Amino acid sequence: MMLKRQRQLLATALLAALALPMGDAAAFDELVESNSAGFSKPLNVQVGPRPYYLVDQLQNGPLKSKLKACSEKHLTRTRFSISHRGAPMQFPEHTVEGYQAAARMGAGIIECDVTFTKDRELVCRHDQCDLHTTTNILTIPALAAKCTQPFTPANGGTPASATCCTSDITLAEFRLLKGKMDGFNPNATTPEEYQNGTPSWRTEAYSATGTLVTLKEHIALMNSFGVNMTPELKEARVPMPYQGDFTQEKYAQKMIDAYKAAGVSPKRVWAQSFNINDIYYWIKNEPAFGKQAVALAETDVPADLPPAIAALPGMRAKGVQIVAPPIWALIALDGSGKIVPSAYANAIKQNGFKIIPWSLERSGPLTDGGGYYYQSVSSVIKGPGDYYNVLDVLSSKVGILGIFSDWPGTATYYGNCFNKP
CATH class of the missing domain: 1.10.287 (Helix Hairpins)
Known part of the structure; x- marks a missing residue:
């Protein structure tokens, strides 16, 4: 009863x-x-067959033996497994369904990328201007007409295009949308064709529904799961101050205020931003939240690493404690072709930071060198098993706190096998 x-x-x-x-x-x-974890009973964590498949793809050796030995282990939620946008390898990103999948796969921390609508309400979207690729907005004429750039069909050598932003519509209008798998068809001549651009290695199996959420709703859902939360304050794609008085500082404060209003302990919130000034703002004005704010590192190519290394002492002196670079920036190849920590990873550790890389399981089957996320070690990335080869170096050699993943079950399995918190 x-x-x-x-x-x-x-x-x-x-x-x-x-x-x-x-x-x-x-x-x-x-x-x-x-989803009553933390309220009445623990969540039954299920990672599905994928982690076992990845383990089978590893070459015989100590890592494979260790991971296979955990095949029948009872799995539990772990903060080592951080959900990146939900579970977007197979579910529409930043949707209730994707968040549920992440929680079921044992993610201990789940992300909401935070942006705002025309009436300044905070919602979960990866980019303020991605509605044309992540929702069905173009198929709702009344809303499509409000887009920053309405749909333009492909014409000759010019690809189809559109730009639709959360700031183009109100919260009430946002609620009319449905999330879909991120992607578009550049050869489209109709809005319906434009919607069909999901990469072949993902799936449409779960896109019949795609329930979008506000930040407030995300917090309520995470509380029902009993998990930690990692909101990322996204860059505004409109001039700031927005509407004359909505400054960047007010935007950063509004995000934190949502957690305070919901009574969420700062220890459960890992606020993120690529804008280092947001991190400094939280450290100064909301120190309880700023203590574990995550400074995302925008390092896209090797040329970005020297200035990133040079910036570390100043960031540490101002109170930043956690740095989050892309996977590739933390790993390199030694003279024998073995994956090892990069100079950047070593510099981060030497300056006393904790590390959270992004994003595992975002690169397909890894049969083409892995693309962006593995560019520093692409010559030795040969197939799916290398997800675990790289994760093991990040965990055992770099010493990461946890890892963002598009399919949290992969990180959950590893975290349980190696007894991560």
């Missing part, structure tokens, strides 16, 4: 936070029933 009453109370709280009509109570009771 008590368990049922607890679920009813949580369902009511979620409905209020999500601003949904009580007619949806049955659906939310089911959600609470299956």
Whole structure:
């Protein structure tokens, strides 16, 4: 009886936070029933067959033996496994369905990329101007007409294009959208054709639904899962101050205020930004949240690494404690072709930072060298098993705190096998 009453109370709280009509109570009771971690019972973590498949792809050796020895181990949630946008390898990103998948796969920290609508409401989207590739906005004429750049069909050698931003529409209009797999067809002549651009190694199997969320709704959902949260303050694609008085500082503060209003402990929040001034703002004005704010490192090519290394002492002196670079920037090849920590990784550690890299499982089957995320070691990236080869170097040699992943089950399996928190 008590368990049922607890679920009813949580369902009511979620409905209020999500601003949904009580007619949806049955659906939310089911959600609470299956995602009651930290409230009434632990979540049954299931990583599916993929981690076992990746282990099988490894060459025989100590790592493969260790990971195979964990094949029947009871798996639990771990903060080592950080959900990047939900579970976008197979689910539309930043949707309830993707977040549920991430929680079920044992992610201990789940991300919401935070941006704002025309009426300054905070919502979860990877980019302020990605609605044309991550939602169905172009197929809703009344909303498509409001896009910064309406759909333009392909013509000769000119590809199809569009630009639709959350700042183009109000929150009420945002709620009319459905999330889809990120992608577009550059040869499209209609908005419907433009929607079909999902990479072949992903899937449309879970795109029948794609429930978008606000930041407030994300917080309520994460509380129902009992997990930590990592909001990323996204770059504004509109001139700031927006509408004359919405400054970058007010934007950064508004994000933190959402967690304070929900009563979330700062220890459960890992605020991120590529804008180092956002990190400094939080350290100064919200020190409880700034203490574990994550400074994302925008290092796209090797030429970016020397200035990134040079910036580390100044960042550390101003109180930054966690740095988050892309995977490739933390690894290199030694003279024998073995993957080892990079000079940048060593400099980060020497300056006393903790490290969270991004993003595992974002590069397909790794049969082409791995692309952007593995550019520093591409010559030795031969196939799917190398996800674990690289993750092992990051964990055992670089000493990462955790890792962002597009398919959290992969990191959850490794984290459990190596007893990560």
